Amino acid sequence: MGSFIEVVLGGLMAGVLYSLVALGFVLIYKASGVFNFSQGAMVLLAALAFARFSEVMPMPVAFLLAATMMVALAFAVEWLVLRRLVNQDGIVLFLATFGITYFIEGLGPQLFGDNIYRIDLGMPKEPKIILENMFEGGLLINLEDLIAAVVAGLLVAFLALFFQKTATGRALRAVADDHQAAQSVGIPLNRIWVIVWSVSGFVALVAGMIWGSKLGVQFSLVLIALKAIPVVILGGFTSIPGAIVGGLIIGVGEKIAEVYLGPIIGGGIENWFAYMLALVFLLVRPEGLFGERHIDRV
Amino acid sequence: MSAVAAVNAAVVAPSRGIGEVILALENISLAFGGVQALADISFDVREHEIRAIIGPNGAGKSSMLNVINGVYHPQQGTIYFKGEKRHRMEPHKVASQGVARTFQNIALFKGMSVLDNLMTGRSLMMKTGILQQALYWGATQREELAHRAKVEEIIDFLEIQSIRKTQVGRLPYGLQKRVELGRALAAEPTLLLLDEPMAGMNVEEKQDMCRFVLDVNGEFGTTIVLIEHDMGVVMDISDRVVVLDYGRKIGDGLPDDVRNNQAVIDAYLGVKH
Amino acid sequence: MFYRENGQFKTTYQADQAMLPIAQDRAFMVAVLLVAFVAVPLLADEYLFRAILIPFLILALAALGLNLLVGYCGQISLGTGGFMMVGAYAAYNLALRVPDLNMLVVFILAGLITTVVGMLFGIPSLRIKGLYLAVATLAAQFFLDWLFSRVKWFTHDSSSGSVSAPDLVVFGFKWDAPVEKYLFVLSTVVLFTLIARNLTRSHIGRSWMATRDMDVAAEIIGIRPVYAKLTAFAVSSFFIGIAGALWAFVHLGSWEPLAFDVNRSFSLLFMVIIGGLGSLLGAFLGAAFIVILPLLLNQLPHWLGIPVSTATAAHFESMIFGALIIFFLIVEPHGLARLWAIAKEKLRLWPFPH
Numbered sequence: 001m002g003s004f005i006e007v008v009l010g011g012l013m014a015g016v017l018y019s020l021v022a023l024g025f026v027l028i029y030k031a032s033g034v035f036n037f038s039q040g041a042m043v044l045l046a047a048l049a050f051a052r053f054s055e056v057m058p059m060p061v062a063f064l065l066a067a068t069m070m071v072a073l074a075f076a077v078e079w080l081v082l083r084r085l086v087n088q089d090g091i092v093l094f095l096a097t098f099g100i101t102y103f104i105e106g107l108g109p110q111l112f113g114d115n116i117y118r119i120d121l122g123m124p125k126e127p128k129i130i131l132e133n134m135f136e137g138g139l140l141i142n143l144e145d146l147i148a149a150v151v152a153g154l155l156v157a158f159l160a161l162f163f164q165k166t167a168t169g170r171a172l173r174a175v176a177d178d179h180q181a182a183q184s185v186g187i188p189l190n191r192i193w194v195i196v197w198s199v200s201g202f203v204a205l206v207a208g209m210i211w212g213s214k215l216g217v218q219f220s221l222v223l224i225a226l227k228a229i230p231v232v233i234l235g236g237f238t239s240i241p242g243a244i245v246g247g248l249i250i251g252v253g254e255k256i257a258e259v260y261l262g263p264i265i266g267g268g269i270e271n272w273f274a275y276m277l278a279l280v281f282l283l284v285r286p287e288g289l290f291g292e293r294h295i296d297r298v
Numbered sequence: 299m300s301a302v303a304a305v306n307a308a309v310v311a312p313s314r315g316i317g318e319v320i321l322a323l324e325n326i327s328l329a330f331g332g333v334q335a336l337a338d339i340s341f342d343v344r345e346h347e348i349r350a351i352i353g354p355n356g357a358g359k360s361s362m363l364n365v366i367n368g369v370y371h372p373q374q375g376t377i378y379f380k381g382e383k384r385h386r387m388e389p390h391k392v393a394s395q396g397v398a399r400t401f402q403n404i405a406l407f408k409g410m411s412v413l414d415n416l417m418t419g420r421s422l423m424m425k426t427g428i429l430q431q432a433l434y435w436g437a438t439q440r441e442e443l444a445h446r447a448k449v450e451e452i453i454d455f456l457e458i459q460s461i462r463k464t465q466v467g468r469l470p471y472g473l474q475k476r477v478e479l480g481r482a483l484a485a486e487p488t489l490l491l492l493d494e495p496m497a498g499m500n501v502e503e504k505q506d507m508c509r510f511v512l513d514v515n516g517e518f519g520t521t522i523v524l525i526e527h528d529m530g531v532v533m534d535i536s537d538r539v540v541v542l543d544y545g546r547k548i549g550d551g552l553p554d555d556v557r558n559n560q561a562v563i564d565a566y567l568g569v570k571h
Numbered sequence: 572m573f574y575r576e577n578g579q580f581k582t583t584y585q586a587d588q589a590m591l592p593i594a595q596d597r598a599f600m601v602a603v604l605l606v607a608f609v610a611v612p613l614l615a616d617e618y619l620f621r622a623i624l625i626p627f628l629i630l631a632l633a634a635l636g637l638n639l640l641v642g643y644c645g646q647i648s649l650g651t652g653g654f655m656m657v658g659a660y661a662a663y664n665l666a667l668r669v670p671d672l673n674m675l676v677v678f679i680l681a682g683l684i685t686t687v688v689g690m691l692f693g694i695p696s697l698r699i700k701g702l703y704l705a706v707a708t709l710a711a712q713f714f715l716d717w718l719f720s721r722v723k724w725f726t727h728d729s730s731s732g733s734v735s736a737p738d739l740v741v742f743g744f745k746w747d748a749p750v751e752k753y754l755f756v757l758s759t760v761v762l763f764t765l766i767a768r769n770l771t772r773s774h775i776g777r778s779w780m781a782t783r784d785m786d787v788a789a790e791i792i793g794i795r796p797v798y799a800k801l802t803a804f805a806v807s808s809f810f811i812g813i814a815g816a817l818w819a820f821v822h823l824g825s826w827e828p829l830a831f832d833v834n835r836s837f838s839l840l841f842m843v844i845i846g847g848l849g850s851l852l853g854a855f856l857g858a859a860f861i862v863i864l865p866l867l868l869n870q871l872p873h874w875l876g877i878p879v880s881t882a883t884a885a886h887f888e889s890m891i892f893g894a895l896i897i898f899f900l901i902v903e904p905h906g907l908a909r910l911w912a913i914a915k916e917k918l919r920l921w922p923f924p925h
Contacts, residue, residue: 035702080897081897081901084901085900085901088900088904090701090702091647091701091702092900092904094702094705095844095896095900096896096897096900096901098837098841098893098896099892099893099894099895099896099897099900100893100897101893102889102890102892102893102896103889103890103893103894103897104893105889105893106885106886106887106888106889106890106891106892106893107886107890109882109886110883110886110887110890114882226709226833229706229709230706233703233706265721267721268717268720268721269717271713271716271717272710272713272714272716272717275706275709275710275713275714276710276714278706278707278710279695279706279707279710282695282698282699282703282706282707283695283698283699286698286699286703367791368791369787369791388790389790389791390790390791390792390793390794390795393791393792393793394793398792399791401788405785405787405788405791406784406785406788407780407781407784407785407788407789408784408785409780409783409784409849410777410780410781410784414777414780417774417777418774418777418778418781418789418792418794419792420774421774421777421778421781421792421793421794422792422793424774426773426774428770428775428802428806431769431770431773431774431775431776432766432769432770433769434769434772434773438769438773439585442588442772442773442774443584443585443588446584446588447584450584481792482792485792485793
């Protein structure tokens with residue numbers, strides 16, 4: 001029983017990290033109707049920047065510098081890409097983010113190097129054993145993951161409040177609905193997009209720091225983005241709490257499938273389990289657990 | 299008499315006699331979530347007639363056409379078509395029974411040419427299989443040419459020869475509406491549903507459209523159900539009229555009777571219910 | 572001046588519906604075919620065949636298939652690599668396990684097997700579209716990746732995970748010289764292009780385009796969405812499966828699942844987009860673009876005399892590729908084919924300005 005709970009806990013922790021990346025997706029989609037495929041590349045870029053900056057300067061400074069860089073990226077994306085594709089089909093914008101992905105995947109390593117870099121956030125690396133009196137041998141948990149979970153939770157709470165309660169949040173939701181309509185009521189599209197991509201960039205930075213600290217900063221971070229897509233499908237494209245719930249479900253589901261199904265049908269299930277789960281959802285409930293239903297009028 | 303009607307009265311083709319009931323709707327009720335779009339509506343349509351459905355915006359007219367079409371399925375009520383009770387049917391099945399329609403917001407295939415759009419109207423009559431089409435020369439080519447000939451007749455009828463190869467998305471609004479009518483006609487329907495065919499047109503374009511509608515009814519004998527806001531057009535080309543308001547039927551009969559019906563007048567003038 | 576339809580009157584519908592109604596287009600096509608079948612084999616060297624022409628032709632075939640699905644029928648698919656993989660492994664297993672089977676039959680059967688798989692993974696398109704469908708096809712890609720790596724039967728229990736194709740022997744003649752392989756692939760591609768053209772100008776092609784443009788209206792006039800979408804997946808998968816088999820047998824020789832991974836899927840989708848959705852010519856233009864671009868970018872520092880490390884070259888390739896995708900989406904979302912069509916329009920008027 002103890003080991004099952006450990007697997008679940010491990011899955012929950014991984015899930016929280018997926019959610020951090022998925023959060024970036026949801027923000028941009030919620031506020032501009034664009035599905036940002038380059039979120040993973042942004043995580044990598046932010047992590048690389050932070051890792052290299054912190055080699056030569058104290059961490060808070062490195063953090064600020066990296067955050068500034070992500071804001072600059074947001075400006076660049078808005079000016080070079082989004083502004084030129086106003087009111088195009090959603091699929092065109094989605095494909096444009098592919099272009100951004102390739103660009104960042106080249107730019108990041110070019111600016112900051114190809115090697116694997118370490119991020120040391122000063123977090124405790126050794127796992128702790130807890131609840132020794134409830135379970136035999138106690139449960140092994142990772143303090144690092146726990147801190148990550150708390151950080152993610154705080155971010156989510158803050159962002160959810162922001163979208164619901166503030167005027168800017170309302171403007172962001174209007175833009176997601178209809179670019180031209182939002183413009184016609186005086187919402188400054190360009191500024192909104194810069195804001196949203198900056199916030200998303202900031203979330204990517206936090207995600208990058210945590211993932212980087214755990215795995216080391218390397219190219220495979222980009223692949224995490226591919227995992228985050230099913231998370232968003234499960235949670236709903238427009239739901240911030242959905243990103244968290246979806247991430248947890250995927251994280252736990254993956255781990256359980258790998259540990260318990262793996263030996264039966266061969267390992268490596270983790271590669272496609274999330275997608276199969278997403279596929280099921282797409283057929284049964286495409287708007288996800290918390291998303292909004294989209295109705296086509298004839 | 300309005301100007302439009304005066305012109306049309308002069309050129310209207312002799313119409314066939316109005317026949318038996320071809321479409322009967324009994325106690326149709328349709329709701330979406332909390333909204334009652336149609337409430338207990340019953341009326342019939344006779345063969346070869348032009349039946350107009352009128353009413354203020356939001357009265358449920360388009361929903362009514364969607365029900366006839368099979369796009370919406372009413373929670374209650376029965377539909378009889380050509381004498382037979384119709385069970386819940388998907389739109390393509392309804393189309394195969396001889397029902398065609400046009401749409402309020404033009405539902406043409408914008409990426410295709412006028413000719414191709416009209417040819418899609420013949421889809422139900424095209425029978426060759428994939429392998430034959432992959433080869434093309436032979437059965438498929440013969441079929442394509444036969445249907446092309448028929449479609450060209452419609453192109454002549456609607457006077458759109460000069461734009462037959464133009465991509466539909468590039469045509470002005472009035473011509474798009476005409477092409478949409480052409481696509482509906484290509485299916486050689488028994489029952490034609492027209493959803494605001496004259497919306498957004500100037501007087502000249504309306505005259506042309508009226509002429510086409512009357513000719514379709516006169517020459518081909520097609521039964522027409524028509525939603526229209528222009529009262530002049532409705533009063534002068536339709537044989538009978540149904541009036542809807544807030545999803546309920548408030549008038550049904552000859553144009554003049556309906557015009558003088560107090561309930562109808564109130565609905566249009568916005569008297570409080 | 573030269574490219575005009577003046578004087579070319581069509582007196583029958585048949586003439587009007589011909590594949591290439593304008594005389595100059597017919598002449599151009601004849602010239603292209605002559606160059607392809609006669610001039611190139613005589614003049615090209617081995618490098619040209621191996622590195623450029625053969626991959627270009629096979630990828631053009633796959634792009635053709637994908638364009639039918641994405642460009643004509645409007646169903647997005649990110650699982651193309653996976654379907655190529657199905658075709659490759661199907662052909663491999665057929666050639667290996669069924670002795671003395673004619674190679675042409677092997678390829679056709681491989682195509683048919685891919686058709687079935689494609690239709691299966693096309694079922695979600697009946698309920699979801701756009702971005703959601705893209706994700707569903709990604710699921711197909713990752714699942715197929717896993718299937719062909721894990722299930723040993725497919726790779727004939729190969730310990731390294733990679734397999735080698737047998738020689739290409741058709742009608743007793745061994746096609747293994749580069750020029751022979753080129754002609755084999757060229758003939759196949761010409762045949763399939765013809766088939767694609769015929770399908771797009773028949774009623775099935777129209778049903779695809781109608782489903783793409785407005786599927787609700789299409790259903791109302793009698794075009795059944797199930798039929799349109801599944802046939803699009805079926806035909807497209809047939810093309811892609813055969814392309815996969817050719818890629819494995821003719822181009823690669825030996826391969827492993829990685830050769831058909833998600834990057835291949837993206838690369839094919841970009842070919843179709845940059846080339847032009849809904850245009851057969853677009854598949855060829857896009858394939859040419861994607862095949863030639865990396866070679867160009869690789870050679871560029873060399874020509875400019877700037878020494879550049881391979882890592883940097885790879886980074887810049889990625890950046891330029893990304894920038895080009897964005898550029899095309901902004902400037903001409905309808906791709907190179909549209910630019911070509913605009914050029915032809917201008918040519919019609921030349922030398923007059925308008």
